[in-house]
Amino acid sequence: MAGRRWDIGATRRMGRVFARRSGGDGPGPVDLVASGKLDGALVDWAFYRDGRRDAKTNSYTEALSRAKRGQGFVWIGLFQPDDRQLAIIGAEFGLHALAIEDAAEAHQRPKLERYDDTLFAVLKTVRYVPHGDLTATSEVVESGEVMVFCGPGFVVTVRHGEHSELTGLRQSLEEQPERLALGPGAVLHAIADLVVDRYLEVTDAVQADIDLIETEMFSPRGWRNIDRVYQLKREVLELKRAVAPLTGPMRALSTLRHPLIADETRNYFRDVDDHLLRVKEQVISFDELLSSILQAGLAQVQVAENEDMRRISSWVAILAVPTMIAGIYGMNFDNMPELHLKYAYFVILGIMFAACTVLYRLFKRNHWL
Structure with a gap:
């Protein structure tokens, strides 16, 4: 990746330097919060002990020191940090350079990776975009990303996109100290649970859009809405790209034996996995249904074109009769019959009218007109 090549050795050396400092050799580690090195990216941070936010620990350095001694864990939330800030965080917690x-x-595929005793999870967030009338350019689903680093004594969340917010999650967890007492794995579960719950909300809203477009598509001249069906299918595909790849990581977390994932937390992950499978099945059914509606719309276009061609052909056949008769009598030969009869003109007009009437009724009866 041009412009973003990471020196893995340098990152590891920074981690070893920090480890020596936190172990007591030389001066203590720099307070990242007080020094302002995370300004612009830091959303919130806190130290949790026995499932409760420790209000007495006001210093980030003190919180990190206590976390490294196994007295609790630090939870840091970042929003779109730059490369320098991520490198500092990586060195602070010994995170792998690839992670x-x-x-x-941004734009990572949902996944779960394990680096020694650290878990790295990528989750896609989605949000339904309210709209009045669905058009060929309507945006229905917007996506963002949440990346979670979980390790002994720390949780680091990195958000990308305006719609990746974890609104109220930290406050909700702080009201349930028994869950936070389970450690960093409980935070990872809470984030995954929130993301999947939003999937459910979005799929319900998209279902309403699909029901509406299906009704309109099978109305008279409904094929004119085919561009709207195509746009909605594109939005469903974006939702599918967020949901489908996450099933593997969720299944792994529900069965993974890892020091960060307590047995009770695994049970919670199984519930999230069950909800995710339901969402996945629903999104796949959306995709298949929209494909069927799209094919039906294309078939309607062909039927409409055939009907138009039959209608045009019918009128051409009707108009061909008077044109043919007029063409014959327009040749002006002297020896043509009926040219010198008194009422020949009116007789020919009557024949034209009668022939056209017969053809019109014939085509009308056969539903060509």
């Missing part, structure tokens, strides 16, 4: 590189780049 830091992924965290710096």
